[in-house]
Amino acid sequence: MKNMTSPLSGKPSGSVIGSRIRFALITLFIIAVYYWSVQGMQFEGIQGTAGTVSRSILQGFLHPDWSFVYIAEGEDLLRGLLDTLVISILGTVVAAVVCIPFAFWASTNMSRQLAVSGSGKIVLSVIRVFPEIIVAILFIKAVGPGSFAGVLALGIHSVGMLGKLYAETIESIDRGPQEALIASGANRLQVLRYAVLPQVIPQFLSYSLYRFEINIRSATTLGLVGAGGIGTPLIFALQVRNWNRVGIILLGIIVLIILTDLVSGWVRRRII
Amino acid sequence: MKTPVSTSATLKAAAPDLIPPRKYKQYAGWLVLIAVLIACSIRTEVTPYQLITGLPQMGSLLREMFPPDWSYLSTIWGPMMETVQIAILGTTLGGLLAIPVALLCASNLAISRYVSLPARMILNLIRTIPDLLFAAIFVAVFGIGPFAGMLALVFFSFGIIAKLTFEAIEAIDPGPLEAMTAVGANRMQLIMFGVVPQALPYFMSYLLYTFEVNVRAAAVLGLVGAGGIGLLLDRALGLFRYDRASVIILLTLVIVLVIDYGSTIIRRKLL
Structure with a gap:
């Protein structure tokens, strides 16, 4: 921040004293903000057990519990990861479909009145503001714990973000084909089918894949609050301090995320 | 429906290569x-x-959830502010840690590829772990409280800021760097006078962006015991006090919107 204001003070129109006062005020404000935040952080000191706990965590991470990878009859790592993957696929698809009408509602070139697209944008940003974990908790209360709540949470939360990206795509399309079709007497539906959709679909798919990469990261944490997936065995292992199991689960999550990133990147390159 | 079909038929007659596969x-x-x-x-x-x-x-x-229990507002104001404090400290410390690593990773400044490539791999590894997982682990090590949450956000922001910043550093104009190398500047001088003036606005902008993300993250860290408003939300939902839960959610919304708005204005001025 300090260095940021110095190039501003060099501008010819501002007086030197004015910019110095501004600089001092900004510095004071920042110091006050940090003083306030450090005050609020009551640091109880590292617990006496922290050393041994850290050592056992390191031990656990170095010796992952390989037997947990596949258990014939019960909840194991592979099933948990599969659930996580499935939740994020379904959540992304739900969002990718649900947000299409929202996107057309919110894009400025699809409606004549600014009020229409403005209200759509506001609705999307309100949806976007809720963290998905909070959405997940609400859905768990409504439909009970399990994968279904996770799918709904990811779906609803992603609508906000995807709707915004979709709307921006629709706003940036080339008007030429649209005008040509209108001039040759096409109705609105035909314009949509032959002028708008061919231009936006590849971009829509690409954004959905990008969202899928984010959703799979979120899906790993959804289980921590009870919304299904790998997070559920993870929170149990954390609660009983079974660090070997935590180690193998974290390893599994990292491998899953790297693999899905690779696959989704490959598909995305094929689409565009 | 009909128009395009007939068009493609005439096209086929006129120029066979123009037919889409x-x-x-x-x-x-x-x-x-x-x-x-x-x-x-x-x-x-x-x-x-x-x-x-x-x-x-x-x-x-x-x-x-309606009507919300507004009298609960006075109780949750303190934890809400704690949430913001966690986000501020976590973002700042993560950002400070990210500076040296970003300098190491950037390919136009790197000492050698044997340093920058492993550093990037570690960054990628850190970014695969979600914030709530960090929080759950740190709660186990440091006990329940805001300190564990802050540490989780430090790691989380470190991953994001370091990645965005090293990409910004790689995109800077090489002219000043070449000029300074030509007149014999050492590496420190190169970074201070060649890189920092160009990359600092981007770094500040990413810092603010991460702060926005972190305020949202901090609001839910309490669910795993890492301090902030999430703990009260968990309690309210556990006791089926949905009127209180709705106050907490609404206040979180307002705080997040205010911070987003302020941060967007500052970021627009920076870039």
């Missing part, structure tokens, strides 16, 4: 997607029917 691959792609979706919905037993029947339950939950 058949779309078997595309159809195959959509078929695979549908097959995957059906498999997924069998696996989780999530069906469109369930989606429709689930909505009324959601509606009844929303009805229970």
